[in-house]
Amino acid sequence: MTDTPTAAPPAVGETASDAGTSEARKPGFEVRLANFTGPFDLLLGLISKHKLDITEVALATVTDEFIKYIRRLQELGEDWALDEASEFLVIAATLLDLKAARLLPAGEVEDAEDIALLEARDLLFARLLQYKAFKEIAGILGGTLEEEALRYPRQVALESHFAALLPELVWRHTPGQFAELAAKALKPKDTVAPEVGLDHLHAPPVSVKEQAEIMGYRLKLGAPLTFNALTADAESTLTVVARFLALLEMFRDRVVAFEQPEPLAVLTVRWTGDDAAWDSSSLSEEYGPMPGADESGNDGDSNNE
Amino acid sequence: MSEQEMEPDGLAALERLPGGARAALEAVLMVIDEPATTEELAAGLNVTVAVVEDLLHDLQREYSGYTVKAPDVDAVGFADASTAPRGFELRNVAGGWRIYSRSDFADIVGRFVLEGQTTRLTQAALETLAVIAYRQPVSRARVSAIRGVNVDSVVRTLTQRGLIEDSGNDPESGAVLYRTTSYFLERMGIGSVAELPQLSPHLPGLEGIDEYYDATRM
Amino acid sequence: MSEQEMEPDGLAALERLPGGARAALEAVLMVIDEPATTEELAAGLNVTVAVVEDLLHDLQREYSGYTVKAPDVDAVGFADASTAPRGFELRNVAGGWRIYSRSDFADIVGRFVLEGQTTRLTQAALETLAVIAYRQPVSRARVSAIRGVNVDSVVRTLTQRGLIEDSGNDPESGAVLYRTTSYFLERMGIGSVAELPQLSPHLPGLEGIDEYYDATRM
Numbered sequence: 173m174t175d176t177p178t179a180a181p182p183a184v185g186e187t188a189s190d191a192g193t194s195e196a197r198k199p200g201f202e203v204r205l206a207n208f209t210g211p212f213d214l215l216l217g218l219i220s221k222h223k224l225d226i227t228e229v230a231l232a233t234v235t236d237e238f239i240k241y242i243r244r245l246q247e248l249g250e251d252w253a254l255d256e257a258s259e260f261l262v263i264a265a266t267l268l269d270l271k272a273a274r275l276l277p278a279g280e281v282e283d284a285e286d287i288a289l290l291e292a293r294d295l296l297f298a299r300l301l302q303y304k305a306f307k308e309i310a311g312i313l314g315g316t317l318e319e320e321a322l323r324y325p326r327q328v329a330l331e332s333h334f335a336a337l338l339p340e341l342v343w344r345h346t347p348g349q350f351a352e353l354a355a356k357a358l359k360p361k362d363t364v365a366p367e368v369g370l371d372h373l374h375a376p377p378v379s380v381k382e383q384a385e386i387m388g389y390r391l392k393l394g395a396p397l398t399f400n401a402l403t404a405d406a407e408s409t410l411t412v413v414a415r416f417l418a419l420l421e422m423f424r425d426r427v428v429a430f431e432q433p434e435p436l437a438v439l440t441v442r443w444t445g446d447d448a449a450w451d452s453s454s455l456s457e458e459y460g461p462m463p464g465a466d467e468s469g470n471d472g473d474s475n476n477e
Numbered sequence: 478m479s480e481q482e483m484e485p486d487g488l489a490a491l492e493r494l495p496g497g498a499r500a501a502l503e504a505v506l507m508v509i510d511e512p513a514t515t516e517e518l519a520a521g522l523n524v525t526v527a528v529v530e531d532l533l534h535d536l537q538r539e540y541s542g543y544t545v546k547a548p549d550v551d552a553v554g555f556a557d558a559s560t561a562p563r564g565f566e567l568r569n570v571a572g573g574w575r576i577y578s579r580s581d582f583a584d585i586v587g588r589f590v591l592e593g594q595t596t597r598l599t600q601a602a603l604e605t606l607a608v609i610a611y612r613q614p615v616s617r618a619r620v621s622a623i624r625g626v627n628v629d630s631v632v633r634t635l636t637q638r639g640l641i642e643d644s645g646n647d648p649e650s651g652a653v654l655y656r657t658t659s660y661f662l663e664r665m666g667i668g669s670v671a672e673l674p675q676l677s678p679h680l681p682g683l684e685g686i687d688e689y690y691d692a693t694r695m
Numbered sequence: 696m697s698e699q700e701m702e703p704d705g706l707a708a709l710e711r712l713p714g715g716a717r718a719a720l721e722a723v724l725m726v727i728d729e730p731a732t733t734e735e736l737a738a739g740l741n742v743t744v745a746v747v748e749d750l751l752h753d754l755q756r757e758y759s760g761y762t763v764k765a766p767d768v769d770a771v772g773f774a775d776a777s778t779a780p781r782g783f784e785l786r787n788v789a790g791g792w793r794i795y796s797r798s799d800f801a802d803i804v805g806r807f808v809l810e811g812q813t814t815r816l817t818q819a820a821l822e823t824l825a826v827i828a829y830r831q832p833v834s835r836a837r838v839s840a841i842r843g844v845n846v847d848s849v850v851r852t853l854t855q856r857g858l859i860e861d862s863g864n865d866p867e868s869g870a871v872l873y874r875t876t877s878y879f880l881e882r883m884g885i886g887s888v889a890e891l892p893q894l895s896p897h898l899p900g901l902e903g904i905d906e907y908y909d910a911t912r913m
Binding site: 299301302303304305306307308309310311312313314316317318320321322323324325326327328330331334382407 | 506507508510511565566568575576577578579580583586587590597598600603604606607608610611622623624625649651663664665666674676679680
């Protein structure tokens with residue numbers, strides 16, 4: 173693949189003020205874009221701002237500039253961040269995808285590989301356009317929020333003679349119970365941790381416990397069910413696997429029994445447990461508690477798992 | 478339908494007070510600290526919702542400098558308004574009514590009200606908020622897929638600011654789903670998310686994209 | 696003393712705004728929570744104290760139903776008032792000015808306030824109270840960072856219920872700091888906050904918690 177010399181190389185390492193960003197920070201690897209926030213941003217910028225056809229983006233130039241930037245940081249004695257390098261790789265890979273898809277001659281779709289590439293191209297462009305739409309909408313929302321912030325709501329404290337009318341609070345907490353509440357409320361929590369970013373795998377996380385819960389509910393209705401029936405609504409292989417693992421655990425807990433007349437024959441599952449006593453919380457967590465739930469305050473970790 | 482029949486006794490009683498029902502409604506508006514619905518106001522004043530709505534619209538017009546009950550009010554231009562606008566306005570936001578200072582005086586009022594005003598959102602936060610507003614309820618993974626970057630810390634900031642909230646878990650994946658709050662509506666000055674600007678004009682030729690993403694949901 | 700000489704440029708600037716200086720003053724009075732002195736108002740509006748005093752009295756009379764700048768206002772009886780009184784009034788309490796609901800409507804407002812009131816704190820309010828009790832004096836921003844959600848309205852409820860109070864401003868950020876009240880101690884049945892149970896038995900490994908939150912402080 174050849175680089176077109178007419179493609180203006182993106183400027184690199186320019187200062188935040190030039191780029192119009194509001195926060196001053198150390199000069200990162202930046203393409204001449206205002207408010208760079210990710211690979212989509214870069215691609216959009218390259219395509220629309222520089223009015224480039226995606227096949228003309230000089231990937232080699234961008235790479236050269238990036239290496240130059242890293243060298244300069246080294247000369248300055250600064251460490252360069254791993255995120256920056258990995259972000260660059262994401263950009264480069266996305267660019268390559270786009271380029272490859274774009275370079276396919278149109279109208280000559282022959283084999284499955286071509287179709288896959290075309291689909292990849294459509295998907296990438298659809299995602300880019302969607303991103304662009306949200307970026308425009310974000311601008312509108314920002315403008316509205318700013319305009320609305322000029323109005324201050326009246327939210328004064330209740331006049332004391334009205335406050336006095338309020339019924340006496342019911343208070344049933346002992347100091348001990350209150351302390352327990354405080355301990356719970358003060359426990360460091362990452363409100364968004366229990367979900368690991370798996371979007372790069374294009375598969376949502378599946379919880380064995382949850383799947384056990386779902387199957388337990390169905391089996392408790394009484395009728396034995398085949399494994400096929402139990403997994404008929406599973407939307408992915410991962411869910412089927414999770415249900416299988418859950419069944420093994422439930423078997424260990426002696427709440428289900430299996431019947432299979434011969435190897436590879438239909439597997440039938442029957443509820444044998446005490447309806448009231450069992451719940452999925454007895455299952456072990458060994459199949460993948462979400463990492464970093466408590467100890468990790470670092471969001472960057474989640475994609476490296 | 479005769480209005481007379483519908484009205485509880487309340488209205489007549491209110492009208493005997495100095496300033497009448499309008500002033501009574503104003504008095505109630507002085508003590509609310511979040512938007513009050515017409516139903517709440519009607520119950521508090523012991524009149525029908527229709528009566529309250531009339532009164533609210535009267536007050537709203539009056540505060541903006543129009544003569545109350547002027548015939549054909551909408552056609553009256555600002556120059557023809559018979560009274561000066563007040564320093565405050567009555568607005569219908571997030572499904573309720575509330576009094577706000579008029580935006581012309583933002584600089585002056587800002588000198589007195591230090592707290593409660595939020596700092597500006599970053600571009601990343603605005604974009605994330607936009608995706609959540611239009612795709613709610615939505616998981617972080619899906620927002621992240623649309624934005625092309627990790628959105629964890631931005632989602633946390635938006636939650637802390639009270640603009641979005643946890644709305645339960647996705648029944649299939651178990652992922653936490655997020656939606657915008659009524660505080661978001663208030664900050665936007667709109668009554669419901671249905672009033673957000675249309676997304677489609679910004680998505681040329683992508684009519685089917687919703688279906689696409691719903692099918693390959695992240 | 697010539698008024699002309701005393702006036703800063705501010706008044707002329709205010710008069711150019713829709714509704715003029717009167718509306719500007721009204722805007723401020725409508726949204727301030729704590730009563731403001733004439734000096735504070737004058738400084739905020741950038742006009743002299745004398746100008747503010749004139750404006751305040753104009754507004755006060757207007758809200759009570761007298762025509763503004765009517766000659767010999769005090770001699771005008773209620774029946775002669777040319778406008779109806781408003782539902783709110785401007786009062787000078789303990790040297791400060793604020794807008795309150797008019798006392799004629801106390802019954803209606805009281806009924807409205809009582810409606811929908813519960814005698815129990817919500818879980819969100821209880822947890823916020825717990826954080827404030829163990830971290831006092833503490834700003835709303837910090838409580839919000841610990842709880843992970845916006846706590847503005849809950850803090851207002853707790854203040855209204857007399858469980859927490861303003862304890863001055865943070866010397867660095869200027870943010871209002873909150874502490875629990877003696878009424879809170881009374882309800883807890885303890886003599887001082889020192890008697891609150893230690894947290895450690897409930898949460899082993901909490902030693903580093905202060906550092907954690909200081910690091911992620913907003």
